[in-house]
Amino acid sequence: xGATRAIIRLDHLGHNIEEIxxxxxxxxxxxxxxxxxxxDAYGHGMIRVALAAAELGVDCLAVARVDEGIELRRAGVxxxxxxxxxxxxxxxxxxxxxxxxxxxxxxxxxRLFDALARRRERTLRVHLKIDTGMGRIGCRPDEAPDxxxxxxxCGSLELGGVATHFAVADGRDPEYTKRQLAAFESALSxxxxxxxxxxxxxxxxxxxxxxxxxxxxxxxxxxxxAYGYYPSDEQERRLDVRPVMExxxxxxxxxxxxxxxxxxxxxxxxxxxxxxxxxxxxxxGDGYNRLLSNRADVAINGVRYPVVGRVCMDQIMVDLxxxxxxxxxDEATLFGYTPGAPTAxxxxxxxxxxxxxxxxxxxxRVPRVYRDGGQ
Numbered sequence: 001x002g003a004t005r006a007i008i009r010l011d012h013l014g015h016n017i018e019e020i021x022x023x024x025x026x027x028x029x030x031x032x033x034x035x036x037x038x039x040d041a042y043g044h045g046m047i048r049v050a051l052a053a054a055e056l057g058v059d060c061l062a063v064a065r066v067d068e069g070i071e072l073r074r075a076g077v078x079x080x081x082x083x084x085x086x087x088x089x090x091x092x093x094x095x096x097x098x099x100x101x102x103x104x105x106x107x108x109x110x111r112l113f114d115a116l117a118r119r120r121e122r123t124l125r126v127h128l129k130i131d132t133g134m135g136r137i138g139c140r141p142d143e144a145p146d147x148x149x150x151x152x153x154c155g156s157l158e159l160g161g162v163a164t165h166f167a168v169a170d171g172r173d174p175e176y177t178k179r180q181l182a183a184f185e186s187a188l189s190x191x192x193x194x195x196x197x198x199x200x201x202x203x204x205x206x207x208x209x210x211x212x213x214x215x216x217x218x219x220x221x222x223x224x225x226a227y228g229y230y231p232s233d234e235q236e237r238r239l240d241v242r243p244v245m246e247x248x249x250x251x252x253x254x255x256x257x258x259x260x261x262x263x264x265x266x267x268x269x270x271x272x273x274x275x276x277x278x279x280x281x282x283x284x285g286d287g288y289n290r291l292l293s294n295r296a297d298v299a300i301n302g303v304r305y306p307v308v309g310r311v312c313m314d315q316i317m318v319d320l321x322x323x324x325x326x327x328x329x330d331e332a333t334l335f336g337y338t339p340g341a342p343t344a345x346x347x348x349x350x351x352x353x354x355x356x357x358x359x360x361x362x363x364x365r366v367p368r369v370y371r372d373g374g375q
Contacts, residue, residue, distance in 0.1 A: 003280075004281055005366060010244075011372045016228055019239045023239060034202065037062065054077065058079065063083060081100050083102045083103060089112065101124075101160055104151065110151055123156055127159075127163050128151065128162045133183065141183045161199040167180070177211075210230070210239070211235055243336055251279070252279055253328065265309070280334075283313045287361035292311055293307065343355075345358075
């Protein structure tokens with residue numbers, strides 16, 4: 001194995017899921033848990049995470065694309081798989097074939113899925129998506145009763161659930177989320193008034209799970225929280241979640257340079273004094289963002305060292321100081337869970353983004369190493 005790899009702590013994943021359950025138990029609630037494993041489980045490796053989640057008793061998995069759901073089925077995953085994004089007409093037959101649970105938001109989709117399921121002599125479970133303020137996909141709240149009726153009147157469809165999605169549940173101001181909840185409640189009441197049972201009602205993403213217990217309903221849908229990070233810095237950090245991923249590499253070269261020596265493309269950094277420069281084989285080709293040039297630190301033997309010069313596609317350089325205590329091939333932590341090392345959240349703040357993007361961007365050429373304990 002090469003120097004650069006992502007260590008995935010499945011025991012941390014289990015700990016985080018138990019923390020979520022503990023919080024629900026403390027509130028005397030026991031909602032089902034749907035774990036988002038889309039985008040390769042936020043970069044952590046979809047198949048291994050999904051299999052681990054099944055062993056941990058997760059009730060449902062969520063993907064964004066049909067091919068992700070197919071990959072899970074082919075890997076032997078039998079849990080319900082919720083499809084967050086809308087399938088194209090060409091993909092809908094695959095949704096039926098692999099027993100995925102799609103979101104539906106208009107009558108055309110309902111009719112297409114019904115025809116495809118009937119043709120295969122199957123019953124397909126669908127979830128009605130209501131747009132209460134995200135502005136992305138979903139029917140209007142006032143359209144929900146008619147669309148729910150269209151589903152239940154189809155002989156080959158089952159209304160498995162009704163859902164919405166929050167836009168700012170991770171923010172300090174709860175008012176927008178309260179308005180979304182009110183619109184959702186109104187739609188649910190109208191569906192029930194029409195004599196239709198909505199199935200599994202779900203709305204809470206990580207932000208809703210943390211800040212809006214009235215949004216938990218029958219099922220919660222944690223994403224980034226299960227992988228060890230809060231969805232924003234505006235929410236109270238009351239759960240002991242632990243990062244699941246740690247990106248590591250090794251120092252493969254060390255050289256001494258004189259004051260004024262330039263480093264990397266564009267020579268955006270020059271040595272202010274005689275020092276030692278270490279080279280680490282990780283770069284933006286691996287998902288280590290170029291915006292971290294001259295800004296981030298890495299941890300080596302419990303000490304932080306600054307990244308100097310521009311991040312290259314395959315390598316970064318760090319200033320090891322005049323009296324270098326680092327040896328060639330020592331391990332370097334780019335981000336993760338080791339105390340004192342940068343976290344994905346720290347790197348996200350430096351890049352003006354969110355922790356989700358930092359873990360998702362760790363590329364496929366970086367091998368994932370799965371562990372149930374240790375370092």
